Amino acid sequence: MGDVEEFGLKVRAGYANAADNLIAPYDAIDCDHLFAPVRHMFPASPTHIIDIGAGTGRDARWLASLGHRVTAIEPVDAFRAAGQARRCDGVDWIDDCLPDLAKTTATGFGFCLINGVWQHLTDPERAIALPRIASMLAPSAGMVLSLRHGPGVQGRPVLPISLDRTLSTAAKAGMALRDRVDTQSIQPGNQRAGVTWTWLSLETGLTCDR
Numbered sequence: 379m380g381d382v383e384e385f386g387l388k389v390r391a392g393y394a395n396a397a398d399n400l401i402a403p404y405d406a407i408d409c410d411h412l413f414a415p416v417r418h419m420f421p422a423s424p425t426h427i428i429d430i431g432a433g434t435g436r437d438a439r440w441l442a443s444l445g446h447r448v449t450a451i452e453p454v455d456a457f458r459a460a461g462q463a464r465r466c467d468g469v470d471w472i473d474d475c476l477p478d479l480a481k482t483t484a485t486g487f488g489f490c491l492i493n494g495v496w497q498h499l500t501d502p503e504r505a506i507a508l509p510r511i512a513s514m515l516a517p518s519a520g521m522v523l524s525l526r527h528g529p530g531v532q533g534r535p536v537l538p539i540s541l542d543r544t545l546s547t548a549a550k551a552g553m554a555l556r557d558r559v560d561t562q563s564i565q566p567g568n569q570r571a572g573v574t575w576t577w578l579s580l581e582t583g584l585t586c587d588r
Contacts, residue, residue: 385535389498390453390475392533397456401434405460407564409440415561419522419579421446425488428514430476431495435461435469441491442468451475451482477507485514490521496544497526497536505547512551512582521553521580528563528573541576553580 393400413420421427424445429438432450434457441448447468452458453475462471474481476499490511499507511521525544530536545555557579563569 385500386475386498386503389534392535393454394456396533397454397460401457401460404434405436407436409437412564413440416522416559416577416579419520419557419559419577420444421489421520426486427489427491428482428484428487428511429491429493430479430511431492432461432471433457433494435464435466435471437491437493438469439464439466442466446489449482449484449487451479477503477510479507479510479514482514486516487514488516488519490515490519492521493524494526496523496539497530498534500537501543504544508544508547508553509551512548512553515582517583519582520556521578521582523578523580525576525578526573527576528568529571539576544578548580553582555579556581 424447426447426449427441428449428451429441430451432438432452435450438448438450438461448470450461450469450471451474452461452471453473455473458471458473461469472482476495496504515521525539525541526536527539548554555578559577561575561577563573563575
């Protein structure tokens with residue numbers, strides 16, 4: 379097993395081991411507050427959304443409440459079970475993970491959300507993941523991708539993210555930047571640790587000028 383596979387397994391094991399202590403705090407985060415700075419990046423009309431790394435389904439349920447149909451992708455069993463137990467109409471679950479999304483066969487999604495995931499992928503995985511995601515989206519579909527900057531926590535390691543490399547990889551996958559918003563973390567512990575976020579709005583079928 380290579381270093382890339384080992385890193386991914388370590389991250390997923392870290393979340394699985396901490397799931398009992400993470401589910402309630404994750405679900406307690408108010409999506410209207412979390413997404414307020416980037417709300418304009420989300421589709422105004424109902425569409426079929428793929429939420430990759432959906433965790434407990436908090437974001438997926440919020441999107442469903444806005445009228446969207448959501449396919450939630452989550453590899454950690456405890457998170458996925460917690461989300462399924464809430465039985466939200468409009469949310470379907472798949473046990474799958476980046477970068478390959480090998481179990482996800484649907485295409486033509488109108489929008490993609492990847493929140494709190496990219497920092498757990500290596501650069502080679504990111505180079506595989508973005509073209510794979512782009513191939514699953516409809517023409518002129520949008521994507522919101524959050525990039526975490528700052529330290530991780532014990533058991534759930536994170537890796538640095540280069541904005542320029544991310545945009546270059548997106549351009550090669552046929553996706554271009556529409557907007558960017560930088561925010562502070564809303565979680566007190568992350569604030570103390572100096573964690574910040576860059577939110578990217580990407581769209582398929584655009585020409586990147588970078």
